[in-house]
Amino acid sequence: MKRITIGNALSVPVFAAVAALCIAPLAILFAYSFFSVSFVAIIKDPTFKNYARIAGSSTYRWLIFKAFLSGAGIAAITAIIGYPVAWFIAKRVTIYKSALLTLLLVPLYTGDLVRIFAWRVLLGAEGVLNSLLMWIGLVDKPIDALLFSPLATHIVLAYNYLPFMVIGLWLAFEALDDRLLEAAQDLGAGSRSAFVRVTLPLTMPGLIAGALMVFVMVVGDYLTPQLVGGASGITIISAINDLFGTAFDWPLGSAIAWTMLAILALFFALAAIVISRSTLGKAMAGGEA
Numbered sequence: 001m002k003r004i005t006i007g008n009a010l011s012v013p014v015f016a017a018v019a020a021l022c023i024a025p026l027a028i029l030f031a032y033s034f035f036s037v038s039f040v041a042i043i044k045d046p047t048f049k050n051y052a053r054i055a056g057s058s059t060y061r062w063l064i065f066k067a068f069l070s071g072a073g074i075a076a077i078t079a080i081i082g083y084p085v086a087w088f089i090a091k092r093v094t095i096y097k098s099a100l101l102t103l104l105l106v107p108l109y110t111g112d113l114v115r116i117f118a119w120r121v122l123l124g125a126e127g128v129l130n131s132l133l134m135w136i137g138l139v140d141k142p143i144d145a146l147l148f149s150p151l152a153t154h155i156v157l158a159y160n161y162l163p164f165m166v167i168g169l170w171l172a173f174e175a176l177d178d179r180l181l182e183a184a185q186d187l188g189a190g191s192r193s194a195f196v197r198v199t200l201p202l203t204m205p206g207l208i209a210g211a212l213m214v215f216v217m218v219v220g221d222y223l224t225p226q227l228v229g230g231a232s233g234i235t236i237i238s239a240i241n242d243l244f245g246t247a248f249d250w251p252l253g254s255a256i257a258w259t260m261l262a263i264l265a266l267f268f269a270l271a272a273i274v275i276s277r278s279t280l281g282k283a284m285a286g287g288e289a
Helices: 002-032 049-056 058-091 097-109 112-123 128-135 150-175 178-186 191-219 223-228 236-244 250-277 279-285
Strands: 036-038 041-043
Touching (some): 036 250, 058 097, 058 150, 058 191, 058 236, 058 250, 097 150, 112 128, 112 150, 150 223, 178 191, 191 250
Antiparallel strands (some): 036 041
16 A cells, blocks of 8 residues: 555656646647637637638648648558568567667667758759769769659658657567467468468557557658658648748647647547457457567
8 A cells, every 4th residue: 555655656746747748738729729810919719710710721631631641651661661670670680689779770869950961962963862873874864853852751751760660560579479470380371371360460569559650750740841842841730830930820720730639649549449459459458468
């Protein structure tokens, strides 16, 4: 009983910090989403006008859809690349596993701007890649589409967030019991059947966790589309930034932000349901894993 009391007492500062630094700002943002703006004054009369404006604006609907489409696309790309990488590190590497994981995380130790400008040097009209292609004779002039384009944006986003996908999948592969695969093969399952029926279902929680991390960070990324996307760099996040900045329309910006949060919460809820119904999720809930 005493331990429980001490634990509760120690948790109070943590919950207080979370409430002050996370919940309270979101609550203020939520309250502002029901206000309106008259010139440069915020009218604090509750209204659903901002949400109706979002629903009725094809521009905002498209930007929101584009943000989630990009998030899903980058999550899929990183999953395709990260799945075999995570499998190799977890199941084929023994001595240098920690070194490989550390090497995988090295890009994250640098700032976002450093990584983005490094890619600008690589993909620019006079960058390393264009210079190489011209030197070996594959192209006669620089390929402008390599930078300031949706292609450049998605390349840099995939590079930036690939480690998060690999880490989630690596943890899932580490928890995967190789004896289950051996049992499947003993029962006559081929490599493809064992993967579909054993490996993929048991690593699905890690795949979903990694996809969610990548998805959320891509949706909320502001710098990458702005610095390498060119004309395609206009995103819902940049629109929110403009509304809070130059337009001084905090209520509409708050409403868009909360619309994004509500959609993200829905994705998290669906992912939680899928994970809880998976074999590994049931085992973890029952204390078997």
